[in-house]
Amino acid sequence: MEDRDLDTAVEAAGRGEEWAASLLYRAVQPLLLRYLGQKAPGHEQDLASETWLAAAQSLPRFEGDFARFRALLFTIARRRVVDHYRRQGRRPRAVVLEEEADFADLRPGPEDLVEQMSASEAVAALVGSLPEAQAEVILLRVLAGLSVEEAAQVMGRSAGSVRILQHRALRRLAKKFQGEGVTR
């Protein structure tokens, strides 16, 4: 689907047209679930619903294209995650690496393994071993499609800081995959 169609869908969705809402939902919901699945495992469906509800309420006043709408959606989702952990009285889970060792001996080879991964598993493989800030940058860049500047705005950091985080994350991943190969 072309971005032009999605831009039109954003405008139409602001008028309450169902087809446009469906188009946007289908385009963003998978990425949103993957993001939330990493940030709050087991609560991604509920948090995604809350996110869409809040986004729908702001849609009539929204001005921008699909990229901006997607950025808005992930910004809302990130806040919902924070609220979710605030309600539970604990900090977000940043890293999930428990299963890494279990699959270490089973990997047939990096390429084959990646080909067999689901999207969520690929996301976990990307950010699972990263510190929280680096993982957040990778998630926002990969799943939300945010630019460095947009990610910086969402995270409350400078663009330079985000670039550094992004660079360190990629170097860390490169080193890991070169030495250990891809695991899940």
Add this chain to the structure above:
Amino acid sequence: MTSADDETTEVRTLDRILSGLVDPEDAPPELREVARLVRVAQGPASEAELSNAALFATEIAAVVRRSTAPAASPRWRGRVAKVVSAKVIALAVALVLGGGVAAAATGSLPAPIQRVVSDGLHHIGIAVPRPSSQRRIGPSRPGSQARAGLCQAYREAASHASALPAASLAELKLLADQAGESLAAYCEPAPLHPAATAVSASRSHRPSKPAPRAHGSAPAKTGHPASSKSHGRSHGGGGPVTSGPPTAGGRKQGMTSPGHGSNEGKAHRHHGSLPVTSHTHGTAPSQGKRHVHKGGSGKGPTPTTTTEPITTTTTTTLVHGNGGGSPGSGDGGHGRSGRPGRKGTRAAASRPLGLASCKSGAVFIAARGQSSCVSVGKEAQQI
């Protein structure tokens, strides 16, 4: 290519890899797996991820439509409407309250309401006319408002041997002339209907309460031949309720219950048995057990002789039962004895026949050749 260019190229490459725009085969060898993972992570949706897509889309559209309705009207309109509504309501409330207060101050409210308001405000020291439980008897005279004020001033001036301001005197004379009466007659309160039992029976027991004008007005002149009559009237503020003229206590009474209202005042509340009492004579410290008796024993201000005699035109005499104090005021005996009544009993002794026969709780009323003790309480006894 400089190192700076290399750095820029690397940054761009990294950005493209993270955006999924770089084919893994084209990516640097160390980032090839990362590029693959990014592509998979951005891959197409699974069935599970879009299991309720139609339902969600419908709900999202509905929420958008619901949110669109209020957004259609500018917010400022609602705010302005709220502000305007609040102001209108506040203005209406202010008008109602202001009108109510004004009506209460002038005694224009319906009697039950006026009574409640008067009692309520009395507790916080605000005097508001209190409607009498008794009806006014007799026709009201024209120009009663102006007349009341002028006559009050006239009587006060007379009682203090002072002159009424020329303008006021001229106006009063004019009114009297129009009525075809002399000044004194004109300023006499209206006759009391015999049946009117609005008698000032008590005085305030509060010795400390000042009532500076309570006595001034009515003091019958010293040695006035018709002392009892004039006296009874002169204290009409505390006593005669029918005519409602401004009396000595007029000011105070005027504030509370012009003409007769004061009779229901504080003393009444204090001495529940008395339907009407006077509380305008506070200057005479009540000393007795029963205020109705001893109020008049007063130490009230010494009456002074007026230069212009106040003639009495009525024959009504209001005397408290039991030979107690003079009607309604500490100077009850003034008119008769020519000096402030010191003891109610003494005043009673010189009173007409049957005076002493009135028991406690009753007042003696003599009018037009008839006299009677009129009950003002449980112990009243009719002669």
